[in-house]
Amino acid sequence: MEDVCLVGFGAIGAIYAYALDRSSKVRVTAVCRSNYSTISENGLEIISDKVGRCSSWKPYRVVRAVEEAADRTYSFIICAMKCVPEILSTPTILGPILSKLTPDSETAFVLLQNGIGIEDDLQTYLNKKGLKTPILSGCCWIDTTAVNGGKTVTQYGTERLALGYHVPSVHEDSSNFSENLAKQKLDSLCNMLHSGGVTPEPVDDIDAARWRKVLWNASFSTICTLSRSTVGDVLAVPSAKLAIAQVMAEVLSVARATLPEKAAATLPDTVIKQIIDHENPGSTFKPSMLVDLEHGRPMEVEAIVGGVLKRASAVAVPTPRLDLIYAGLSVIQKGLLEHRQ
Ligand SMILES: NC(=O)c1ccc[n+]([C@@H]2O[C@H](COP(=O)([O-])OP(=O)(O)OC[C@H]3O[C@@H](n4cnc5c(N)ncnc54)[C@H](OP(=O)(O)O)[C@@H]3O)[C@@H](O)[C@H]2O)c1
Helix, strand or coil, X not given: CEEEEEEXXXXXXXXXXXXXXXXXXXXXXXXXXXXXXXXXXXXXXEEECCXXXXXXXXXXXXXXXXXXXXXXXXCEEEECCCCCCCCCCXXXXXXXXXXXXXXXXXCEEEEECCCCCCCHHHHHHHHHCCCCCCEEEEEEECCEEEEHHHCEEEECCCXXXXXXXCCCCCCCCCCCCCHHHHHHHHHHHHHHHHHCCCCEEECCCHHHHHHHHHHHHHHHHHHHHHHCCCHHHHHCCHHHHHHHHHHHHHHHHHHHHHCCHHHHCCCCCHHHHHHHHHCCCCCCCCCHHHHHHHCCCCCXXXXXXXXHHHHHHHCCCCCHHHHHHHHHHHHHHXXXXXXXX
């Protein structure tokens, strides 16, 4: 049995923790926050097209805080909380676990979160400490939500998880990075997830997969959020539909300037039309950024938009439309963060 720690037991966390539990190869320790009492007392109901239905499911262990989870070593530490570094960085959240790692640890981190550059602060920490611990990075193509006050998680339609290992950038000290260990951990995680009934897809370049995903998030999610509208409502307004394509074109330019040539070639111009045409014009879908705003929760602005802009600045690619979007969302985010205090 392998021990896996999951930090962030929301919609994504629950689906993948449940899959790992079903694999019968894993004991999951779930760090819950606001849903601790609900899960520890009643368990979770899952209604999923992919992994089926269950009621009152509890992971092997439910704890309230990362400190409590740091009483043992883990094969994998999975982060499935929203990525909002404006509140807490990943190394800060994982502090009690990170402080127990040694150069011999066989642990890997797994980031199941949207965004660009979300691995950077954790990788910097690991480098500084001289640790070879690999970071696996995952892009979830899934639609899942925690509902009913966190008592139920629903998942409708298909599911796919592009998984790869993060390669430290050329600007970082990569002397401790062990590609062999990273590959071995990636294989092991994919096997366990596969036995649990989900669809992990190992990819050669996870950054390319992340850029492909952020094309949607940085355009549809942001414009739906700023206009407080569904995907269908945005597509129904020609100037808004045009703006979506123009923002995607900016993100695409940054992606191509950032990625190695081979990976950049996987993102041709036609990808923009493909993504837009794939949407149902009558879609009533609200991106999670908008849902967070409607609930007064901080949004993943830095991870999704700020991350693209940092890379744009590094490669000197202009992004005037995305800059404007970032400015608007940052004002809203400031209000959300102040309201939280
Ligand atoms: N849901 C989807 O369909 C989907 C699809 C693709 C990608 N994603 C990405 O997956 C990630 C997770 O999204 P989600 O939809 O699963 O979010 P979610 O349902 O809001 O769940 C996040 C969970 O993390 C917990 N959490 C936040 N900070 C924490 C901390 N410091 N320590 C412990 N727990 C913490 C939250 O607890 P509280 O309730 O206390 O805040 C919540 O239970 C995001 O990056 C999202 O963009 C989601």
